[in-house]
Amino acid sequence: MKFLRQFMIILLLSFLGEVLKMFIPLPIPASVYGLVLMLVCLMTGVLKTSQVKDAAFFLIEIMPVMFIPAAAGLIDSWKVLQPLLLPILVITVVITVFVMVVTGKVAQMIAQKRGIKNE
Incomplete structure (x- = not known):
């Protein structure tokens, strides 16, 4: 209950x-x-x-x-998505790298403010 x-x-x-x-x-x-x-x-x-x-x-x-139904829907839409695959992959990789860099820089800034030394 x-x-x-x-x-x-x-x-x-x-x-x-x-x-x-x-x-x-x-x-x-x-x-x-x-x-x-x-x-x-x-x-x-x-x-x-x-x-x-x-x-x-x-x-x-x-x-x-x-996520299984969403993945199945993507498989059904393969013909529509196929021409967009390269731009989507490029955007995904660029944004992922950007997010990783920004996250690392912010973590370093916070660590420096708190006085944590990088070993």
Whole structure:
């Protein structure tokens, strides 16, 4: 019963994200609204982590399974995606390297501010 209650809380916040999406005309996915609502509830203490922890862990554990339908959809769309494959790969590699460099620089900056020496 506890697991069901936790799952229903997560679904309620997701539903509220869908409602917000209908009323706020921004190009932001409804799931992001739901995640922001979850963050606000957790940060303000309206919701305790223990109230959603078990269901959240379960959802994270099964996340790879949730990508199977999306991957199957990509296989179905191969003819449309094939001409775009090279630009997508180039963009993915460039952005990945960029994110790695920026993350490394930010980590170095934080380490220097805290006085942590690099060994």
